[in-house]
Amino acid sequence: MDRSWVTWAVGQLTADARRSADTHLLRLPRAHDRGIELYLKDESTHPTGSLKHRLARSLFLYALCSGDIGPDTTVVEASSGSTAVSEAYFARLLGLPFVAVMARSTSPRKIALIEREGGRCEFVGTAGEVYEAARRIADDRGGHYLDQFTHAERATDWRGNNNIAESIFTQLAEEPHPVPAWIVVGAGTGGTSATIGRYLRYRGYDTRLAVVDPDGSAFLSAYAGGDAHGAGSRIEGIGRPRVEPSFVPRVVDRMIGVPDAASVATMRFLASTFGIDAGPSTGTNVFGALRLACEMTEAGRAGSIVTLMCDRADRYSDTFGDDGWLAAQGMDPTPFAAEVADAWRSLGGT
Known part of the structure; x- marks a missing residue:
């Protein structure tokens, strides 16, 4: 690294x-x-319009300092929208590709915000399918799955x-x-x-x-x-x-x-x-x-x-x-x- x-x-x-x-x-x-x-x-x-801006920054810092993200890493997340908007912002700030995995029912406005920040969206049928799909995409690309649902409570300094x-x-x-x-x-x-x-x-x-x-x-x-x-x-x-x-x-x-x-x-x-x-x-x-x-x-x-x-x-x-x-x-x-x-x-x- x-x-x-x-x-x-x-x-x-x-x-x-x-x-x-x-x-x-x-x-x-x-x-x-x-x-x-x-x-x-x-x-x-x-800057990205939601509470998730704090979380996204913390997740990136946690992954960077843990050695999980480098200059060529594809960053992947399972998200219903707002976290992915913020993560796409930080990925673009660092010059990294970003993929958000979400249910098809996600608000079109949130999808547009992710894409505006340079992220790409992959869709699954239900919210319960996002986890494995995100993990699979990260593995296929040799990238890193941020996994907000596991790491949120430990990435932020409480x-x-x-x-x-x-x-x-x-x-x-x-x-x-x-x-x-x-x-x-x-x-x-x-x-x-x-x-x-x-x-x-x-x-x-x-x-x-x-x-x-x-x-x-x-x-x-x-x-x-x-x-x-x-x-x-x-x-x-x-x-x-x-x-x-x-x-x-x-x-x-x-x-x-x-x-x-x-x-x-x-x-x-x-x-x-x-x-x-x-x-x-x-x-x-x-x-x-x-x-x-x-x-x-x-x-x-x-x-x-x-x-x-x-x-x-x-x-x-x-x-x-x-x-x-x-x-x-x-x-x-x-x-x-x-x-x-x-x-x-x-x-x-x-």
């Missing part, structure tokens, strides 16, 4: 991190103070080093409740929840970690002691059909199931109420955060809750943003719209 090239490549990734060191922490404004502050960490402001958990607490330092009662995240690879859960224990915070997941998720069943496999979710990026190796359930304090239509209703609520055009997985996150906030209010507790804006709605304009597509999928967000609005009003919103 050419160590001088690896040194150069790590330098390129480090420079990217310095250019995009952090993302905004948005406080959702209310008309009346009921003692609960709800924050949305906007990960869509990364003790700090500008990870998302450290960033959240730094940004909350001057807020009314600087140590949040809850942090709420989805379970995609499991890497984000593992990083945050470990960091909370490492720093001795009382904050609890809630993982939200949509219909079809294997994580929900397995966490409750049931089957470790499921049908898989229609909410892209979360709700995996199997429990991924990077998921660390022992650092999760609570799991909350969120119906797909509720995720869409909350996604639309964010747009209409705050002008925040977020994707459906953000809707999943915020629906769970609202439920926890209502529980705190009913118990007479004050505090803060932080969740994540994973990506923007424009990636889903031809799917979750399309009423015809939703109807074809059997998803009607209308019954949940009133529930979300009522929850927000109970917290002092209008």
Whole structure:
């Protein structure tokens, strides 16, 4: 392995991190103070537009420093879209070919973003087929399979080093409740929840970690002691059909199931109420955060809750943003719209 090239490549990734060191922490404004502050960490402001920019950088650094990637390596990933968009960006930054393996149901907008970054897409029938297909393509080309689902929890330094958990607490330092009662995240690879859960224990915070997941998720069943496999979710990026190796359930304090239509209703609520055009997985996150906030209010507790804006709605304009597509999928967000609005009003919103 050419160590001088690896040194150069790590330098390129480090420079990217310095250019995009952090993302905004948005406080959702209310008309009346009921003692609960709800924050949305906007990960869509990364150069590749999603939470997965952090993960992709970490995966590349991990592979480079482990000797798995060299100047001529074809990089391969199994991804439902956003991770592959970010990985294609970093592959192009390093001058490496990149192949993303994904289900045919992946949003066309995400596919276009991968190709815009110079990546190539290979398609399989279902989300459960991506793993072996990606491994096979990497083996056939003498390349490297990044395998986000195995390596996410170990590639990120959970003790700090500008990870998302450290960033959240730094940004909350001057807020009314600087140590949040809850942090709420989805379970995609499991890497984000593992990083945050470990960091909370490492720093001795009382904050609890809630993982939200949509219909079809294997994580929900397995966490409750049931089957470790499921049908898989229609909410892209979360709700995996199997429990991924990077998921660390022992650092999760609570799991909350969120119906797909509720995720869409909350996604639309964010747009209409705050002008925040977020994707459906953000809707999943915020629906769970609202439920926890209502529980705190009913118990007479004050505090803060932080969740994540994973990506923007424009990636889903031809799917979750399309009423015809939703109807074809059997998803009607209308019954949940009133529930979300009522929850927000109970917290002092209008």
